[in-house]
Amino acid sequence: MSTSMSSRRQCCVVGIGQSVYTKRGGIQDRSQFQVTAQAIKDAVSDSGLATADVDGLSSYSNDANEANLMQVALGIPELRLASMVWGGGGGGSCGAIALACSAIESGRADVVVAYRGLCQGQGKRFGRHGPGRVNGNFVDPFGLMAPPQMLAMVVQRFMHLYPVTEEHLAEVALNARANANRNPYAVMHGRPMTREEYINSRWIAEPLRLFDCCLETDGAAAVVITTRERARDLRTAPIDILSAAQGSGPGWGSGALSGHNMPDPDYASTNGKAVAKEVFGKAGLTADEIDVAQIYDHFSGMVLMALEDFGFCGKGESGTFVASGALRWPNGHLPINTSGGQLSEAYVHGMNLVVEGVRQMRGTSTSQIEKAKTCLVTGGLGVAPTSALILGRN
Amino acid sequence: MAYFSETMPRPEPNMDDGKFWDSCAERCLRIQYCADCDQARHPPTPLCPKCQSAKVEWREVPDSGYIYTYTVVHYAAHPAVSQQLPYVVAAVTFDGCKGVRLVTNITDCDPESIQIGMRVKLWWDDIGNGLYLPRFRLRA
Numbered sequence: 001m002s003t004s005m006s007s008r009r010q011c012c013v014v015g016i017g018q019s020v021y022t023k024r025g026g027i028q029d030r031s032q033f034q035v036t037a038q039a040i041k042d043a044v045s046d047s048g049l050a051t052a053d054v055d056g057l058s059s060y061s062n063d064a065n066e067a068n069l070m071q072v073a074l075g076i077p078e079l080r081l082a083s084m085v086w087g088g089g090g091g092g093s094c095g096a097i098a099l100a101c102s103a104i105e106s107g108r109a110d111v112v113v114a115y116r117g118l119c120q121g122q123g124k125r126f127g128r129h130g131p132g133r134v135n136g137n138f139v140d141p142f143g144l145m146a147p148p149q150m151l152a153m154v155v156q157r158f159m160h161l162y163p164v165t166e167e168h169l170a171e172v173a174l175n176a177r178a179n180a181n182r183n184p185y186a187v188m189h190g191r192p193m194t195r196e197e198y199i200n201s202r203w204i205a206e207p208l209r210l211f212d213c214c215l216e217t218d219g220a221a222a223v224v225i226t227t228r229e230r231a232r233d234l235r236t237a238p239i240d241i242l243s244a245a246q247g248s249g250p251g252w253g254s255g256a257l258s259g260h261n262m263p264d265p266d267y268a269s270t271n272g273k274a275v276a277k278e279v280f281g282k283a284g285l286t287a288d289e290i291d292v293a294q295i296y297d298h299f300s301g302m303v304l305m306a307l308e309d310f311g312f313c314g315k316g317e318s319g320t321f322v323a324s325g326a327l328r329w330p331n332g333h334l335p336i337n338t339s340g341g342q343l344s345e346a347y348v349h350g351m352n353l354v355v356e357g358v359r360q361m362r363g364t365s366t367s368q369i370e371k372a373k374t375c376l377v378t379g380g381l382g383v384a385p386t387s388a389l390i391l392g393r394n
Numbered sequence: 395m396a397y398f399s400e401t402m403p404r405p406e407p408n409m410d411d412g413k414f415w416d417s418c419a420e421r422c423l424r425i426q427y428c429a430d431c432d433q434a435r436h437p438p439t440p441l442c443p444k445c446q447s448a449k450v451e452w453r454e455v456p457d458s459g460y461i462y463t464y465t466v467v468h469y470a471a472h473p474a475v476s477q478q479l480p481y482v483v484a485a486v487t488f489d490g491c492k493g494v495r496l497v498t499n500i501t502d503c504d505p506e507s508i509q510i511g512m513r514v515k516l517w518w519d520d521i522g523n524g525l526y527l528p529r530f531r532l533r534a
Contacts, residue, residue, distance in 0.1 A: 128472070137407070137411055137437075138405075138436075138437045140472075141402060142497050142529075143398065143402075143471070143475045152465035152467075154463070156465055160463070203480070205466065208465075260463075261495050
């Protein structure tokens with residue numbers, strides 16, 4: 001019923017904001033904290049709300065731009081939610097939004113900003129060894145130190161088990177680059193890539209080449225979430241969050257980003273099957289009813305696994321699926337990563353993918369899918385926990 | 395001389411995994427088992443994920459196994475690996491130790507010859523200060 005509590009507190013995105021995106025080290029004139037605060041301010045302005053209306057802040061991946069200081073910077077008079085989800089880096093992107101939705105649906109907060117600020121030129125470099133890795137004793141001394149190496153092992157086994165080749169990895173990378181070249185804010189805008197350039201790019205960790213790996217960038221992104229009722233007075237059309245979920249299968253906490261001890265039947269996967277079931281179930285949709293998707297592309301091969309785990313094709317069929325042109329704008333069966341994704345727009349730990357999902361639903365993407373009414377967004381894949389959400393427009 | 399250079403990060407044993415490294419110091423590869431339900435588990439964890447028992451036994455695993463998956467690493471995520479590039483990291487499994495994978499290196503090989511399923515044999519790499527790390531070579 002439209003007047004029920006659950007309907008009135010149905011969550012929607014009413015504002016999006018992002019900083020300039022640059023290559024790592026490109027933002028030197030202001031701090032990561034300032035970049036992030038300004039992205040939040042821009043998202044709030046976009047919604048037509050004031051920062052004084054914000055009463056919740058949500059993030060993930062141990063975001064260094066702490067909510068307590070963000071409250072000070074933004075002049076938020078009363079903060080009712082200051083929370084972060086645990087776990088695997090970008091795996092928390094949609095998880096932070098799921099958390100925001102839980103808080104809003106329960107009445108604990110009314111206007112929550114989910115955000116991520118990540119200037120790798122100012123902090124740690126994710127592709128390098130760093131302190132504090134989960135079960136670091138069992139990986140660091142063996143030279144397994146960073147996600148490209150760790151997830152290369154998963155992609156390697158995936159390609160061993162199923163008919164997936166470098167041509168299929170290439171298609172994910174080439175699609176992202178083509179989309180980025182329609183997006184003037186993408187770091188790789190103006191840098192088209194040929195198949196030959198992809199194949200000739202240097203190995204990072206086999207089977208992953210340089211262009212199979214996400215960019216190293218500086219940037220921040222934020223989205224404003226509130227109730228559909230609150231959104232009625234605002235100037236932008238609200239974009240419904242039809243569902244959002246976070247979760248993990250067994251063993252993944254010491255899985256791909258740790259000792260590689262996830263269950264065998266699940267090894268060559270995204271750890272996203274349960275989350276997929278949950279977001280489709282809650283939204284009352286099937287994979288066939290998704291018009292466009294933003295799939296977390298830290299590494300090309302993980303995108304292929306996601307296409308299978310989220311049911312867009314069968315297990316082992318992702319190679320054939322992408323070879324058919326399914327991913328391509330504007331007429332592919334499932335256009336993905338329409339801003340250029342993290343392979344070619346920017347690596348903001350997936351929050352930029354959520355922002356692009358909202359643009360698709362608003363009709364303002366630079367690779368707009370005509371008449372798109374549903375968009376799946378995933379969080380980081382092959383990590384624990386992972387997450388996903390489905391956006392919809394009326 | 396150790397496989398990687400001396401500035402390579404070393405294990406820093408803690409209360410949950412210390413017994414694993416104590417065994418390595420004796421050049422014996424022991425994996426944690428549940429003393430109540432016999433479930434093997436790795437990396438070490440305080441409770442059995444199957445029956446939640448805190449009783450553990452450390453049992454020696456065979457000194458040979460096979461490659462479950464691997465990567466050939468071509469860049470230095472840490473300066474200490476520079477001289478070994480490209481090097482092979484593998485997840486190795488052992489007969490009779492279901493569900494356990496050990497992240498390790500396959501050394502003394504042509505990295506391009508490595509394939510999933512190859513049999514490998516344990517050797518102990520002396521990293522100094524009385525600690526040894528389990529690494530593997532292709533089995534002849």
